[in-house]
Amino acid sequence: MMGLLEVVKYMNENSNHIACPESIERLLWRKKVRKTRAFQTLTVISPILLLIIWEILSRTAMIDPRFFPPPTIIIMEFFHLAATGQLFHHVGISLYRILGGFLMGVMPAIILGLLMGMYLPIRYTLTPLVMVLMPIPTLALMPIIIIVFGINDLSKMITIAGSVFFPVLINTVAGVTNIDHIYVDIAKNYGARSKDYFFKIALPGALPMMMEGIQMGQAIALLTIVAAEMIGANSGIGYLIWTKYKTFVLKDMYVGLVLISFFGYLFSLLLRALQRKLIPWQR
Amino acid sequence: MAESKIKIDRLTKVFFKKNSSVTAIRNISLDIKEGEFVCLLGPSGCGKTTILRILAELETPSTGSYSIIPGKAGKPLQSMIFQEQGVIPWMTVQNNVSFGLRMRHASKQELNERTEYYLAKVGLWEFRHLYPSEISGGMKQRVSIARAFANDPEILLMDEPFAALDEQNKFILQEELLSIWEETHKTVVFITHSIDEALLLSDRILLMSAQPGTILREKKIDLPRPRSIELVRSNPQMGKEFVDIWQHLQEAVQQHRDQVL
Numbered sequence: 001m002m003g004l005l006e007v008v009k010y011m012n013e014n015s016n017h018i019a020c021p022e023s024i025e026r027l028l029w030r031k032k033v034r035k036t037r038a039f040q041t042l043t044v045i046s047p048i049l050l051l052i053i054w055e056i057l058s059r060t061a062m063i064d065p066r067f068f069p070p071p072t073i074i075i076m077e078f079f080h081l082a083a084t085g086q087l088f089h090h091v092g093i094s095l096y097r098i099l100g101g102f103l104m105g106v107m108p109a110i111i112l113g114l115l116m117g118m119y120l121p122i123r124y125t126l127t128p129l130v131m132v133l134m135p136i137p138t139l140a141l142m143p144i145i146i147i148v149f150g151i152n153d154l155s156k157m158i159t160i161a162g163s164v165f166f167p168v169l170i171n172t173v174a175g176v177t178n179i180d181h182i183y184v185d186i187a188k189n190y191g192a193r194s195k196d197y198f199f200k201i202a203l204p205g206a207l208p209m210m211m212e213g214i215q216m217g218q219a220i221a222l223l224t225i226v227a228a229e230m231i232g233a234n235s236g237i238g239y240l241i242w243t244k245y246k247t248f249v250l251k252d253m254y255v256g257l258v259l260i261s262f263f264g265y266l267f268s269l270l271l272r273a274l275q276r277k278l279i280p281w282q283r
Numbered sequence: 284m285a286e287s288k289i290k291i292d293r294l295t296k297v298f299f300k301k302n303s304s305v306t307a308i309r310n311i312s313l314d315i316k317e318g319e320f321v322c323l324l325g326p327s328g329c330g331k332t333t334i335l336r337i338l339a340e341l342e343t344p345s346t347g348s349y350s351i352i353p354g355k356a357g358k359p360l361q362s363m364i365f366q367e368q369g370v371i372p373w374m375t376v377q378n379n380v381s382f383g384l385r386m387r388h389a390s391k392q393e394l395n396e397r398t399e400y401y402l403a404k405v406g407l408w409e410f411r412h413l414y415p416s417e418i419s420g421g422m423k424q425r426v427s428i429a430r431a432f433a434n435d436p437e438i439l440l441m442d443e444p445f446a447a448l449d450e451q452n453k454f455i456l457q458e459e460l461l462s463i464w465e466e467t468h469k470t471v472v473f474i475t476h477s478i479d480e481a482l483l484l485s486d487r488i489l490l491m492s493a494q495p496g497t498i499l500r501e502k503k504i505d506l507p508r509p510r511s512i513e514l515v516r517s518n519p520q521m522g523k524e525f526v527d528i529w530q531h532l533q534e535a536v537q538q539h540r541d542q543v544l
Contacts, residue, residue, distance in 0.1 A: 182369055189339050189363045190383040190434065200385075204373040281373045281414040 005031065069251040074258070077251045086240075091259060094225055094236040097153055101160025102221045106214060109168035113210070116169075117176025118202050130169065138162035139227050146232060156228050163224045164217035171213025175206030208282065211275045218267045226260060287352060288438060288470040289315040289338070294347035296333050306495035307333040310347070313489070313498070317354075320464070320471045322485035324478065324528065326536045330496025331474045335440050338472060339363045353437055359387065362436035367447040370415045370423045377402065377411035379426050383434030401429040404463055421452040425459070432463060438470040446476065454512050457483055465509060478528050483515045490531055493539030500531060 005027050051071045057063045058070035081087040116123040138159050145162075149155040179202070187201045229238025241256035291313040298305045308330035315321050323331040336342040338349065339361055351360045362383060371379055378385075381398040389397075402408045405425035407418075415423055424444055431439055444460075445453045457480060464471065475481055481488045488502040502524065506514065515521050 180368065182365060183371055185341055186363075186365060186369055186371065186382075187386070188341060189361075190386045190430075191359060192386040196386055200374075201371075207373070279373075281416055 066248075067250060069254065073251050074254045078255045078258070081252065081255060087255075087259075090235055090237050090240045090256075093153075094229065094238070095263075097156045097229075097236065098160060098221050098225050100153070101157035101225070102164055102218065104157055105161035105164030105221070106168050106217060109165045109213075109217075110172055110210065113169045113172025114176060114198065114202055114206065117173045117206060118198070123173065130166070134166045134170075139224060139231070142228060142231060151232060156225065156233065159228050160221050160224045163220050167216045167220060168210070168213040171216070172206055172210045175209030175213075176202050178209060179205035207279055211271070211279065215268060215271050215275075218271055219264065222260065222264050222267065285316040285318055287314050288317040288319070289313065289349065289351050289472070291315075291334075291349040292347055294334065294337065294344050294349055296330070296337065296342065297345045308496040311496070311498060315470060315472065317352075317470055318468045320473065320484055320486045322473045322475055322481040322488045323491060324475060324481045324488050324532075325491030325496065326493050326532060326539070327476070328494050329491040329535075330494060331491055332442060333496070335363070335442055335472060335474055338438075339440050351438055359383065359434055359436045361438045361440055362431040362434045363440040363442060364427050364431045364444045365442055366444060367420055367423050367427075370426050372415050375412050375414055376407055376418065376422075376426055379415070380407075380411075380429040380433050382430055383436075387434070397433045397435065401433040401463075404432075405429045405459065420448055421456060424448065424456055428456075428460060428463065432467070436469070438472065439464075441471060441473040443474050443476065445480065453477075453480070458511060460484070461508075461510060478525055478532075479515070481528075482521050482524060483510060483512060488528070490528065490535075492535045499535060502528065 005024075009024075054063075054068065055070045055072060058065045058068050078087070112126070116126055141162065142155070142159050145155045145158050149158060183201055183205060187197050192201065225236070226238035226241065229236035230242040233239045237256050237259055241253050241260075244250065244252035244256065291311055294311040295309050296307045298307055311330075311334060313321075323334060325331050333342065337344050338351070353360060371382065374382065377398060380402055381394055384394040384397060399408075402411050405428060407422060407425055407429065410418060410422065415426070418426075427444060431441075445456055448456065461484065473481075473484060475484075482504060485504055488504060489498050490500045490502065491497065492499050504521075504524070506518065506521070
C-alpha cells in the first residue's frame with residue numbers, strides 16, 4: 001500500500017512530468033508534523049490511561065481499594081471537601097504559611113547573596129558559617145523553633161524560611177561570581193560606581209542563576225510546609241494528609257497529595273512566567 | 284605639529300604567580316600624537332593587550348609610567364571597545380550605547396542626544412529596543428563602537444574588535460569605523476593580529492616582538508584619507524609593506540621559539 005509520498009515519488013520517476021519540489025517538501029513537512037502531533041498525544045494520553053487502569057484495578061479489587069481508592073472516588077471526595085469548606089480552610093492556611101515563609105527566606109538570601117558575591121571580605125567571613133548551617137535540615141530544628149517562637153504560624157514560616165534561605169543564597173552568590181569577567185571590566189572602564197554596579201551589573205547578571213535558586217527554593221518550601229504540618233499543626237494540607245492517613249480515610253489523603261502536586265506545578269509555572277518577565281534577554 | 288596625547292615611558296609589566304614570573308611587556312616607550320590612529324601589531328602573547336589594559340586602567344604597570352593628556356575638562360580619559368562578548372546581554376541596544384553616559388550620570392539632554400546620534404550613525408536606530416541575543420555579531424560590534432564613541436572619551440582603545448567576525452563583515456565594519464572616526468578624529472590605540480587591518484586603519488603601525496613584548500619597529504602609513512579596502516589592496520607600496528611586516532613578524536616568532544627551546 002503506497003503512501004501519498006510514495007505516489008508522488010513514483011510519478012516523478014515514471015512520467016515526463018516532474019512534480020514541483022515545493023509539493024514534495026510540503027508533503028514531507030506534513031508527515032513530520034503528523035508524527036510530532038502523534039507523539040504529543042502520547043504525552044497527554046499516558047497519564048489518562050494510567051488513571052483508567054488504576055480505576056479498573058481498584059474497582060475490581062485487584063489492588064486493595066482500601067489503600068488505593070479508585071480515582072473517581074478521590075475526585076468525588078475532592079468536591080465534597082470543597083463543598084464543606086474544609087478544603088479551602090486547609091489550602092488557604094497552607095498557602096498563607098508558604099508565602100510568608102518563602103518571602104522571609106528569599107529576601108534576605110538575595111540581599112546577602114549579592115553582598116557576598118560582590119565583596120570578598122564578606123564572602124570569606126560568612127562562607128564557613130553557611131557551610132556549617134546548610135546541611136542541617138530545618139525540619140530537625142523545628143522543636144527549637146517552636147520553643148522560641150511558640151506553636152503558631154510564625155514558627156512554621158520560619159521553618160520554611162530556613163529551608164528556602166540556603167539554596168537561594170548559594171545560587172545567588174554563584175550567580176554573581178559567575179558573571180563573565182568582561183562585564184566587570186566594562187563596568188570599570190566606563191566608570192561605574194558602586195551603586196550603579198550593584199543595580200546595573202551584579203543584580204541583572206546574577207538574575208538567571210538566582211531564579212534557578214528560587215525555583216529550587218519554592219519546591220523545598222512546599223516540601224517543608226507539608227512535613228512541618230504533619231509534625232506539629234492542626235490545620236493545613238500536611239495536617240490533612242497526616243490525620244487522614246492515621247484515621248485511615250485514605251481517599252482524603254489522596255486529595256491532599258493531589259493538591260500538593262497541583263500547587264507545586266502551579267508555583268513552578270508562575271515562577272517560570274516571572275522568570276520570562278524579569279529575564280527578557282535570554283533566548 | 285600635533286600635540287602629544289599619550290606618553291608612555293618605559294612601561295613594564297610582570298605577572299607574578301606562585302614562584303614564577305612572566306614579563307608581558309618590557310620598557311615600552313611611546314609618544315602618540317593627538318588624532319593619531321596607532322595599531323599595535325604582533326604575534327599572540329606579545330603583550331599588546333596588556334598595554335591596552337594598562338591604558339584602560341584595568342591593570343597597573345609594574346614599573347614605568349604613562350599619561351593621557353586631557354583636553355577639555357570633564358571628559359572621560361579613555362573608553363575601550365571590547366571584543367564581541369563585550370556587549371552587555373541584559374541591556375537593550377540603546378541602554379548599551381548609553382552605558383558610559385549613564386555611568387557618568389551625564390545630563391539627560393546630553394545622554395539622549397549622543398545616544399540617538401550614534402545609534403543612527405551605526406544604523407541600529409530601528410533595533411534600539413532589542414537585546415544582544417537577538418542581533419547578529421556584526422551588529423553587536425556596532426553597539427560596542429557606538430557605546431565607546433557616545434561616551435566622548437579623550438582617547439579610544441580598541442581590543443581586536445573585529446577578530447570574531449567573518450571577513451566580509453570585517454571589511455564592512457572597518458570602513459564604518461573609519462567613517463565614524465573621521466568625524467571626531469580622536470586618538471586611537473588599536474590592537475590587531477591582522478596585517479591587512481593595520482594597513483587599512485592606521486597612521487602608524489607598531490610592530491611588537493613576542494614575549495616579553497617590546498616595540499621592534501615602527502611603520503608610518505602615509506595613505507591619504509578617507510581610505511577604502513580597494514585603495515589599500517590595489518596599492519603596490521602597501522603590498523610591499525605587507526610582506527615586510529609579515530617577514531618581521533615571522534622573525535620575531537622564530538626568535539622567541541629559539542629562545543625558549
